[in-house]
Every structure is written in structure tokens, then in C-alpha cells.
Amino acid sequence: MVTSPELDRSAILRESAAAVRHLARICFKTGPPTHTGVELEWTVHDAADPARPVDATRLRMALGRHRPTTLDATSPAEPLRHGGLVTLEPGGQLEISTLPRPSVAALISATEADIAQVTDLLAAAGLILGRSGIDPHRRPRPVVETPRYRAMRGAFDRHGAAGRTMMYSTAGLQICLDAGEPGQVAHRWAAAHAVGPPLLAAFASASRHAGRRTGWASARMAAWLAIDPARTRPVWSPARAGDDPTDAWVRYVLAAPLLCLRRRDADWAAPHGVTFADWLDGALPQPPTTDDLDYHVSTLFPPVRPRGYLELRYLDAQPDRDWRIPLAVLTALFDDPGTVREAYTIAAPVAHRWSAAARHGLADPALAAAAAALLHLALTALPHLDLPASIHDEIRRGVRQRLAAAERRDQ
Numbered sequence: 001m002v003t004s005p006e007l008d009r010s011a012i013l014r015e016s017a018a019a020v021r022h023l024a025r026i027c028f029k030t031g032p033p034t035h036t037g038v039e040l041e042w043t044v045h046d047a048a049d050p051a052r053p054v055d056a057t058r059l060r061m062a063l064g065r066h067r068p069t070t071l072d073a074t075s076p077a078e079p080l081r082h083g084g085l086v087t088l089e090p091g092g093q094l095e096i097s098t099l100p101r102p103s104v105a106a107l108i109s110a111t112e113a114d115i116a117q118v119t120d121l122l123a124a125a126g127l128i129l130g131r132s133g134i135d136p137h138r139r140p141r142p143v144v145e146t147p148r149y150r151a152m153r154g155a156f157d158r159h160g161a162a163g164r165t166m167m168y169s170t171a172g173l174q175i176c177l178d179a180g181e182p183g184q185v186a187h188r189w190a191a192a193h194a195v196g197p198p199l200l201a202a203f204a205s206a207s208r209h210a211g212r213r214t215g216w217a218s219a220r221m222a223a224w225l226a227i228d229p230a231r232t233r234p235v236w237s238p239a240r241a242g243d244d245p246t247d248a249w250v251r252y253v254l255a256a257p258l259l260c261l262r263r264r265d266a267d268w269a270a271p272h273g274v275t276f277a278d279w280l281d282g283a284l285p286q287p288p289t290t291d292d293l294d295y296h297v298s299t300l301f302p303p304v305r306p307r308g309y310l311e312l313r314y315l316d317a318q319p320d321r322d323w324r325i326p327l328a329v330l331t332a333l334f335d336d337p338g339t340v341r342e343a344y345t346i347a348a349p350v351a352h353r354w355s356a357a358a359r360h361g362l363a364d365p366a367l368a369a370a371a372a373a374l375l376h377l378a379l380t381a382l383p384h385l386d387l388p389a390s391i392h393d394e395i396r397r398g399v400r401q402r403l404a405a406a407e408r409r410d411q
Contacts, residue, residue: 011290016254016280022290023250023297028179029308033188036107036331037100037176037309040115041093041317043130043169044122051137051211054092054127056144062125066118070146084114090152091168092143094118094129100176100309104331104385108324133171133206133220133316140168140210151260151268152299155228158272162226169209170220171317175330177310184337189245191344192304193236194351195333196314198370202402203326204361205316217361220316224301225355230256231300238351249306254280259299262292303354314354324391325398332381333374339381346373368409375403 013019044059046052060067065078066086079085083099096114101107122128130136140161142149149167156163180188204217216222224232235252236245254277258270261284271284276296279288288296303314315326333343350357350370362368379399382392 013280013288013290013293016277019254019276019280019288019293020250022293023253024246026294026308027246027249027306028185028189030179030182030185033178033180033184033334034102035100035178035309036104036327037098038107038111038323038327039095039097039174039176039311040111040323041089041095041171041173043132043135043171043317044092044094045128045130045137047123047126047128050128050130053138053141054143056092058125058127059088059092059094059143062122062127063118064121066121070144080114080117082110082113084111086118088144089167089171090142090144090149091135091140093171094122104328105387105391108327108387108391112321130171130317131205131319132208133173133204133218134165134209134214134223135169135171136208136211138169138210140164142168147263147266147268148260150266151270154269155257155259159228160226162223165209166220166223166227170206170223172220172313173203173315173317173323173326175312175315175327176307177312177330177334179306179309184340186245187337187340187344188310188334189304189306190236190241191334191340191347192310192312193234194238194344194347195330195374196234196303196312196347197350197353197357198347198367198374199326199329200314200316200354201357201361201364201367202371202375202406203315203318204358205318216359217363218316218358221314221354221358224303225358227301228257231259232302234354235302235304235306238348245306252302253293253297253300256296256300258296262295321394322398324395325402328382328385328387328395329375329378329399332378332385335381335384339377342377343374346370346377362406362409365409368406372403372406375399375406379403 044054060071065076067075068087069075069077084096087095098111179185206218206220209219235248257275260268261270274283305311347370350366356364
């Protein structure tokens with residue numbers, strides 16, 4: 001990804017124009033699209049009894065010097081051997097955030113090595129990684145408690161039980177792509193959103209939760225859709241396809257309510273309904289800083305989030321090594337401007353169908369047809385990734401299997 005120059009994080013924002021300038025500076029870092037990253041989440045289970053709760057002490061002992069500071073403030077939080085960072089979500093879900101790599105082959109190699117290292121650490125403690133986008137065995141239960149997570153839980157509880165399900169039970173796969181050259185950003189931004197529903201349907205892996213079938217192909221995405229829409233709805237939509245991406249993101253950020261306010265004590269709860277725009281207008285005693293704005297952005301969870309690069313957040317966690325398949329599909333679709341345009345054309349008719357994708361997956365004929373066309377396009381573009389032959393062949397087989405599943409539904 002293109003990185004940003006050093007910013008003054010302590011600058012006080014006394015007017016909305018200053019916040020707008022800051023957001024515009026950091027949301028899309030333009031340049032040749034050369035890097036790819038991946039963030040993988042898993043639920044963590046007892047190897048002998050996957051329904052048994054796994055507590056913070058057991059995770060702390062298993063992860064050793066790689067345990068995150070949210071679990072142990074004294075931890076060195078050392079990166080894994082190939083640079084990945086380990087974090088834990090509120091329900092004890094484990095996440096590896098990789099360093100971006102200049103090729104998909106390099107990214108796969110480094111990520112597989114980091115996953116193997118974590119798998120060995122967990123195995124020594126009798127633990128294994130989950131295989132789906134939501135915990136199929138256990139009900140939502142807090143494992144990691146921080147002031148941020150407590151404030152988040154309180155804010156989400158106003159909207160029902162979905163917030164706790166999301167926090168404590170879900171696991172996603174995030175693909176990170178460069179924003180691209182200035183003339184490409186709007187096309188890549190629109191396409192990243194448009195392909196979301198059909199690819200969510202194609203890779204849905206979260207139909208069973210807490211010992212029962214949920215009636216959703218992706219109960220993980222169902223939980224996200226039921227949380228505060230001001231921070232989880234898509235930024236882009238077909239109805240406003242002509243909006244400038246930066247302008248759309250700035251409006252989204254400023255209109256979102258505060259999730260939490262960082263304080264010295266354990267209570268980070270934010271006043272209900274106060275948006276960042278309200279804070280800029282004097283709703284709170286102290287004006288915000290650029291650091292406060294950046295932190296606020298970290299509490300927004302749309303399906304595609306601009307972080308200088310494009311963070312695609314809509315995929316369920318995949319079993320075993322299958323995370324490589326949607327990674328290859330998306331990087332192939334975004335490898336060439338022409339392929340980006342073709343992918344957008346395929347997906348545009350179903351680009352608004354997030355809920356249908358989460359509920360029905362490939363059982364929805366329109367989504368199945370779009371998914372099949374996208375997977376076929378990805379197969380055509382796959383050789384451009386220049387993967388080693390063994391990895392290319394394995395991923396190609398995986399894409400073909402999902403293509404066949406989509407084509408069977410599109411009859």
C-alpha cells in the first residue's frame with residue numbers, strides 16, 4: 001500500500017474544514033496499484049471440545065511474546081516471523097494482520113508461514129483455529145475486556161443483540177488493495193463495493209451459530225447489517241454512484257455518532273447520538289484533535305473502508321487454506337483497469353443486494369449469476385498474478401469449484 005507522510009496527530013480541529021482537509025489527505029493514497037495485504041480472523045476452540053469456552057488466560061499463555069497488549073499490557077507484542085501482527089477481538093477471535101507485499105505469491109508465502117507459526121503455538125496449548133465466519137458451537141461471550149470494547153458493547157446494545165454476536169462470535173477475511181492512480185480511484189472504489197454482494201454470496205461460510213442453523217448463508221454479515229447503520233452501511237451505493245469517493249467518505253465520517261471517548265478511567269462511553277460533526281461544532285467541552293478523528297475512523301465498519309488503501313471487509317473467514325481463493329479472485333479482478341470495469345459492469349445490477357447475499361447466498365439466482373460471471377472473469381485474469389505453478393493450480397481448482405456451485409444455482 002502507499003503510505004502517508006508523518007502527520008501531526010495532536011493538532012486541534014476547531015472547524016469542520018480542518019477535519020475535511022485531514023480526511024481528504026489520508027483516505028486515498030494514490031499511485032500504481034502494486035501492493036496487496038490480507039487480515040485473517042478465526043474463532044479459537046479447544047481441540048478436544050470445540051464448544052468449550054476458551055478464556056483469556058489460556059490465550060495469553062498460548063501466544064507467549066506475541067500476545068497483544070489488549071490481553072496483557074506488559075506484552076512485547078512481537079510480530080510473527082514474517083511480520084504479521086497478532087491481535088484478539090472481544091470474543092477471543094484471533095487475527096493476523098500481514099505486511100503488504102508487492103506480489104500475491106509473496107503475500108501467500110509469508111502469510112502461510114505466519115499462520116503455521118500461530119497454529120503451532122495454539123496446538124501446544126490444545127487449541128485450534130475455527131473454520132467459518134461465525135462460531136458454530138458457542139453463544140456470544142466476552143473474553144477480552146477493554147474500555148473501548150465496553151463502550152462498543154453499550155453503544156451496540158441500543159440496537160439489539162446483533163452487536164454482541166458481531167463482537168464475540170464473528171470472524172472475517174479482509175483483503176487490502178491499493179487505491180490506484182488518481183484516474184483509477186473512483187472506478188476501483190465503485191467496483192470494490194459492487195462485487196461485494198455476489199462475492200459475499202460465493203464465499204459465505206457462516207450459516208451455523210451456537211449449535212443451530214441460523215437461516216442465513218452468512219450470519220456474520222447479518223450481524224453487521226443489524227448494527228448501527230451510521231457506521232456499518234456501505235459508503236458507496238448505486239443510487240449515488242456519481243459521488244466523489246473522498247466527498248462521500250468525509251460525509252460518512254462526520255455524520256457517524258461517536259462510539260467511544262478515550263479517557264483516563266475505564267468509562268469510555270460517548271454521549272448518545274453525538275456525531276463527530278457535532279463535536280467539531282462544540283458539543284463536547286474540549287475540541288477534537290486529528291488523533292481523535294483518526295480514532296473515530298477506526299470505529300467505523302463499512303463493507304469497504306478507505307485507509308489510504310481499500311480495505312474490503314465483507315468476506316467470511318474461510319476454512320483451512322481456502323482464504324487464498326477469494327484473495328486471488330479479488331486481486332485478479334483488480335489487476336487491470338479493463339478487468340475492474342468489466343467486474344463493475346457484471347456486478348452493478350446486484351450491487352445493492354447486501355442483505356439478500358447474506359441471507360440467501362448463491363440460492364439467489366441473480367447473485368449466483370453475477371458470482372459465476374465474476375469467477376469466470378477472475379479465472380481469465382488469474383495468470384496475470386504470476387503465481388507459482390502449484391499454487392496457481394490449487395487456487396484455480398478452488399475457483400472452478402465455486403464457479404460450478406454458482407452455475408448450478410443459476411439454472
